[in-house]
Every structure is written in structure tokens, then in C-alpha cells.
Amino acid sequence: MAHLERKLGLWAAVSIVIGSVIGSSIFMKPATMAAQLSSPLMLLAVWVVAGIVSLFGGMINAEVGSKIPDTGGQYVYFSHMYGNFFAYLFGWSSFVVIDTASISAIAFVFAQYFEYFVHLPRFSYAIEHAVPVVIPYIGRFYLLENIGVKGLAVLLIILFSWINVRSLKAGGAVQVFFSVVKVIALLFLIGVIFFSGKGNILNLTTASKGFDRSFWHQLTAFIAATTGALAAYDGWNNLGFISGEIKDPQKNIPRGLIIGLLCCISLYVLTTEAYLYMLPVDAMKHSSLVATDALKMVCIGGTGLVAILVLISTAGGTNSNILPCARVIFAMSAEKNFFAFAGKVNPKYHTPSNALWFQAAWATILVLIGSFDMLMDMFVFITWIFYGFAAYGIFVLRKKMPDVKTSYKLKGYPYLPIIFIAFSTLYVVITLYNDISEYAAGRSHIIVSVFGLVLAGLGIPLYWYFRKKALS
Numbered sequence: 001m002a003h004l005e006r007k008l009g010l011w012a013a014v015s016i017v018i019g020s021v022i023g024s025s026i027f028m029k030p031a032t033m034a035a036q037l038s039s040p041l042m043l044l045a046v047w048v049v050a051g052i053v054s055l056f057g058g059m060i061n062a063e064v065g066s067k068i069p070d071t072g073g074q075y076v077y078f079s080h081m082y083g084n085f086f087a088y089l090f091g092w093s094s095f096v097v098i099d100t101a102s103i104s105a106i107a108f109v110f111a112q113y114f115e116y117f118v119h120l121p122r123f124s125y126a127i128e129h130a131v132p133v134v135i136p137y138i139g140r141f142y143l144l145e146n147i148g149v150k151g152l153a154v155l156l157i158i159l160f161s162w163i164n165v166r167s168l169k170a171g172g173a174v175q176v177f178f179s180v181v182k183v184i185a186l187l188f189l190i191g192v193i194f195f196s197g198k199g200n201i202l203n204l205t206t207a208s209k210g211f212d213r214s215f216w217h218q219l220t221a222f223i224a225a226t227t228g229a230l231a232a233y234d235g236w237n238n239l240g241f242i243s244g245e246i247k248d249p250q251k252n253i254p255r256g257l258i259i260g261l262l263c264c265i266s267l268y269v270l271t272t273e274a275y276l277y278m279l280p281v282d283a284m285k286h287s288s289l290v291a292t293d294a295l296k297m298v299c300i301g302g303t304g305l306v307a308i309l310v311l312i313s314t315a316g317g318t319n320s321n322i323l324p325c326a327r328v329i330f331a332m333s334a335e336k337n338f339f340a341f342a343g344k345v346n347p348k349y350h351t352p353s354n355a356l357w358f359q360a361a362w363a364t365i366l367v368l369i370g371s372f373d374m375l376m377d378m379f380v381f382i383t384w385i386f387y388g389f390a391a392y393g394i395f396v397l398r399k400k401m402p403d404v405k406t407s408y409k410l411k412g413y414p415y416l417p418i419i420f421i422a423f424s425t426l427y428v429v430i431t432l433y434n435d436i437s438e439y440a441a442g443r444s445h446i447i448v449s450v451f452g453l454v455l456a457g458l459g460i461p462l463y464w465y466f467r468k469k470a471l472s
Contacts, residue, residue, distance in 0.1 A: 010252045015179035017058075017260025019320030020235030022182055022267065024109040027291040027310050029232050030272050033225040035285035038208035040276050046222060047272055050229035051265035056420045058236045058261045059410055060391050062254030066406040067397060069249035074237060074390055075328045080400065081393035084337070085463060090386050091332040092459030097382045097452050099328065100359060102235070103157060103321045104366040105375035110314035111152035112372070116307040120148025133369065143368045154364045160319040161360040164326075165346065165353040178316025185309045186267050189295065190274045196298040199277035208282050227427055231380045232268065235321070236261055237387075322356070329355040336470040337463070378452040381431050388424035391417045 008016075030043070037043050064077050075094065079087035111120070122128070128145040193199065212218075236257060246252050275284060278294040287293045292306045299305075330352035333343025339358070346353035366375060394410065394417050410416060431449055438444040 008246045010255055013246055013252050013256025014260045014263070016320055017236055017256055018183065018263055019179040019316045021233055021260070021264045022179075022186075022313060023106045023232075023235075023317035024113075024310055024314050025228075025232035026186070026268055026271050027289075027306065027313070029228045030275055031284055031287045031290040033228050034281050034290075036221050036225040036228075038211045038221075038281060038285065040204050040206065040281050042207075042218070042222065043225070043272060043276070043281070044204075044269065046225045046229050047268050048265070050226050050233055051261070051268065053420060053423050054230070054233040054236055055258070055261045055265070056416045057387055057391065058257040059254075059412075060394050060417055060420065061237055062257045063406060063410045064390070064394060064397060065249070065253040065257075066251075067401060067404050069246075069253065073328060074386065075331050077390065077393060077397075078386075081396045082389070084335075086389075088332065088337050088463045088466075089456065089459055091328050091337065092462065093382055093386065093456040094328045095332075095338075095359070095362065096455045096458065098379045098386075099321060100363040101366055101370070101375045101379035103318060103359070103363045104153065104370065105372050105379065106314050106317040106321065107153035107156045107363075108149065108367060108370075108372045108375065110156055110311060110318060111149040113307050113310040113314070114152055115149065116304065120152060122146055122148050150367050153367045156315070156318055157322070157360050157363050157367070160322045161356050163319070164322055165351055165356050166349055167351070178312065178319060182313050182316050183263070183267065185312055186271055189291070189306075189309060190270045192298055193274040193278055193294060198298055200280075201277065203276045203278075203280045204273060206280065208285075223426070223430060227380075227431065229268075230384070230427065231376060233261075233264065234380055234383060235317075236264075237390075322359070326352055326355040326359045329359060337466050374446060374448055377448045381428065381449045382452045382456055384424045384427050384431075388421050388428070391420040391424065 033043055033046060034040075037046065061074075065073075068076055068080055075087050075091040078090050114120070123144055128147075129142055130144070132142050246256075275290050275294045278297050279287065279290065283293075284290055289303075289306070291309070292303045295306055296303055329338060329342045331343075332338035333340060333355065335343075342352075342355045342358050344354055345351070370378075395414065435444070435447050435449040439447045
């Protein structure tokens with residue numbers, strides 16, 4: 001009988017973490033965060049704090065993953081923590097919102113930056129907005145809008161899905177390649193800027209002239225900017241989805257998570273400091289393409305170089321999400337909690353090919369109905385709901401599985417999980433409040449967080465359908 005094989009080593013695990021986390025955000029988010037904070041020191045603090053919180057999450061996941069080294073990641077973890085129903089809700093949410101929206105958002109940015117080199121076709125404004133899809137109290141979506149960019153994003157998703165269908169080792173090799181090139185590219189950008197000598201070291205500590213030092217403003221600005229940083233760090237949990245295909249998982253899962261996240265924290269901090277070295281915080285917060293604006297002050301052709309860096313980063317990010325995320329659908333289907341065909345292993349390639357193609361199909365639909373911002377905001381919001389439950393689950397597992405040996409045990413227990421739970425709760429509550437407030441005030445046409453909750457909630461009747469079908 002065909003089965004999944006353990007072929008991925010430590011450096012493949014590290015590359016999946018780095019590739020999943022580092023996407024397009026580091027080329028776009030710092031300017032928005034600078035506008036919210038108006039202080040380079042606060043900006044540095046946000047990256048560090050968000051990185052530490054994400055590292056806490058990775059450390060929590062490392063203990064859980066070493067206890068339960070099975071393919072399916074948090075879907076399998078949740079089944080041990082809270083039972084089949086909650087695990088199914090996570091699995092369904094991963095398929096319908098979290099993983100596929102992440103894949104779609106990153107592929108969308110790849111296609112947008114590809115336009116720097118090749119103009120992609122699009123319909124006229126009248127055609128694009130002729131037939132909107134309207135969902136009451138959620139918003140309206142334009143499927144024909146920016147069709148050239150959407151089409152290229154879909155092609156990228158199909159290409160990497162095909163590679164991962166054909167070979168796990170090929171998918172892993174592609175991931176290692178893109179992760180290595182991505183890290184080299186960021187280090188090159190950092191080095192070129194710092195060694196140019198054209199910046200000002202005082203930019204790293206000088207705040208805006210109108211910097212508001214009141215406690216409440218500092219707190220709200222810090223929280224707002226931190227949500228953007230958390231989005232940039234998201235993806236560290238993807239490694240658990242392919243635990244069943246990693247060699248020596250009890251050692252390589254925790255090592256891969258911790259090494260990968262420490263690399264990401266270092267790169268984010270250094271890259272942001274490089275931007276600040278060239279651009280005062282007042283200039284940075286008004287920059288639409290902060291990486292381009294920083295690099296073009298150093299060398300001719302900086303704009304094109306940044307576009308290439310983003311293409312490399314987003315191509316790798318797309319593949320790194322396609323590779324592990326289909327394993328959630330596979331695990332659900334194998335347990336008869338999803339469509340049976342998605343739980344079959346390809347007898348020739350020994351990969352979950354049906355799950356990969358099913359994932360690609362839904363990701364295509366999300367590309368057509370969404371934009372980068374909508375997709376990114378939606379998947380991050382739903383993700384952090386489950387992150388909070390995952391952190392609480394470590395308390396549950398230590399009671400349920402006290403005798404299971406593990407190569408990694410969380411240091412700082414129980415304080416680190418408590419801090420993580422409090423942080424995730426704050427993020428979810430504030431995001432939901434802000435989205436509803438923006439919609440009520442007429443400043444937004446889509447309640448992104450509510451749309452995500454609706455999609456996730458559709459899994460409830462499906463769970464009972466599959467359970468009834470399995471018992472019949």
C-alpha cells in the first residue's frame with residue numbers, strides 16, 4: 001500500500017520555516033509600521049517583540065510536535081488536545097481560509113511585482129466592475145478585476161502544485177533553493193545599504209518631530225504595528241504539517257523551528273535597520289515601496305533589484321505553503337472527515353496529489369475573489385484564533401500524555417504559554433473590533449474578519465455530514 005515517506009532532513013525543515021515566514025511583508029510592512037509608530041526605536045522593538053512571541057509559539061509547537069510526530073500538524077495536535085470536532089474545525093479553516101488564503105496572497109504579490117518587467121493585461125474599469133459578487137454584511141467582490149495579475153498568480157500556484165505532486169524531494173529541493181537564495185538576497189540588500197556609507201546612523205534613533213509620547217498613544221500604536229509584524233512572522237507552524245515526512249522528527253522538528261525563527265528575526269531586524277539607515281522615519285512612513293526607495297539611493301537599478309528580490313521571496317513563499325499545507329486535507333480525508341479522494345497517496349509519486357490539486361483549486365477561487373490585503377488580513381485573523389488554542393493545548397497534553405517521552409520540553413512553562421495566549425487574545429479582539437468599527441463608519445466595504453469567521457463556520461454542518469457518512 002502506498003504511504004508517505006520520511007525524506008526531509010534538518011536543513012529542509014529549517015528552509016520550510018524560513019520560506020514560510022519570509023514572504024513579501026519585509027518589503028512592504030516597515031513603511032506602514034513606521035507611520036503607526038513614528039519612532040525607529042519603537043519600530044525595532046515591535047519586530048523584536050513580535051519575533052519573540054512567534055518564537056514562543058514555535059517553542060510550544062516544538063514540544064507538541066515532538067510528542068506527536070505525525071503528518072497533519074495542528075490538525076493532529078488538536079485531535080489529541082480537544083477531540084475530533086475541534087480538530088475538524090481547524091482543518092476546515094486551514095483549507096478554506098488559513099492555508100489557501102496565504103498561498104493566494106503570496107502568489108498575488110508575485111504577480112504584482114512581475115508587472116515591473118512585463119505588463120499584464122486587464123479589462124477596462126467598466127468591465128471589471130460590471131458584475132460584482134455581493135455578500136450581504138460582508139462586502140462585494142469583483143472577479144474580473146486585475147485579471148492579468150490574478151491569472152499569473154493562478155499559474156504560479158498550479159506550477160508549484162505540479163512540482164510537489166511529482167516529487168516530495170523535488171518540492172523540498174525547490175524550497176531549500178528558494179530559501180537559500182532569499183536569505184542571500186536579503187543579506188546582499190542589507191550589506192549594500194550599510195556598506196555604502198550614504199546613510200545616516202542617527203536615523204536609527206531619531207523619532208519624528210511630532211512624536212506623541214503619551215502612554216495611551218504609545219500602547220495603541222504599538223499594538224497596531226505589532227499586528228503587522230505578526231503577519232510577517234506567520235507561517236512558523238507549517239513545519240508540523242509534514243512531521244510524518246521528516247527524518248528523526250523528535251530532534252529535527254524543534255531544531256528546525258527554533259533555528260528557522262531565529263534566522264527570520266535576525267533578517268527582519270537587520271533589513272528594517274538598513275531601511276532606516278537610508279531613510280529617516282518621516283521619509284519611511286510616506287514611502288509606498290520602502291525597499292525600493294532605500295536601495296535606489298545607493299545604486300542605479302535599485303528598483304529592478306528589489307522587484308527581483310520580491311519575486312524570489314514570494315515564489316519561495318508560495319511553494320513553502322503549498323508543500324506542507326495540503327497535508328492537513330490529506331490527514332482529514334484519511335480519517336474520513338473530508339472527501340475520501342483527497343486522502344489517497346499517489347501510487348507512483350508517493351505524494352498526496354489529490355489533496356494538492358484540491359488545495360490549488362480553492363486557492364484559485366480565492367485569488368479571483370480577493371486582493372493581497374484582504375487575503376492576508378483574513379488568514380492572519382483566523383490563524384491567531386487557533387494559535388491561542390494551540391498554546392492552551394500544551395497544558396492539556398501534559399495532563400493527557402504525561403508519560404510520552406519527548407526530545408524537547410518547553411522552557412519557561414507555564415509562563416510562556418500564558419503570555420502567548422494573552423497576546424493572541426488581544427490581537428483577535430482588537431482586530432474584530434477595528435474591522436466592525438471601520439465597516440460601521442463606512443471606511444471599509446468588507447468586514448474581513450467576519451468573512452473569515454463565516455467561511456470557517458461553514459465547516460460545522462460539513463463535520464456532521466462527514467461523521468454521519470462515516471458511520472453509515
